[in-house]
Amino acid sequence: MTSPARTPEPPYVAVIFTNTRTGGDEAAYGEMAGRMVELAQQQDGFLGIDTVTGADGLTITNSYWRDHDAVVAWKANVEHLAAQKMGREKWYQTFSLRVATVERAYGFERG
């Protein structure tokens, strides 16, 4: 089972990406989505990522970043820009993107 992302003490930045797909192109889309996670993980300032797709097709991807500069750099990554363009042109029926500063956080792990 996937473990939730572990992040340092706040403050840090959360990028909340919520989307529904147009449908079709599952293999190409899955390849792109996997590549974007891989690429995000290589970015300076990346802290963690949780992504879940439900049976009804809603996907939530929460990624965590050291600061706003790291988010801006990730958004401007050339390969990521190409994926964003494909998202608007083809992959997504709807999406919303929220950038937020995490101020408080706590966790629990069963012993």
Next chain:
Amino acid sequence: MTSPARTPEPPYVAVIFTNTRTGGDEAAYGEMAGRMVELAQQQDGFLGIDTVTGADGLTITNSYWRDHDAVVAWKANVEHLAAQKMGREKWYQTFSLRVATVERAYGFERG
């Protein structure tokens, strides 16, 4: 298909709840989880909620609130407090809770 939550212009507050379950008690857990969504929607300052459980058991629930006071009031709701206690005692293997101020947001909906 579920539509992503629609929220007003920032700033507002995101509560990012990520969990994995201990397993078992699916009916009772599902009933509690559904009741908590229903109850959250009745709280003053509630703006929207997206919740997704993946095939691997990871659940992300992002809820959106007018301000921090609304989040504090929701956390202190008596029925919610009982659910939080059950979560720690029984339902969750791991969870993390992050409270964040959403500063920028944009969306896209295919015409």
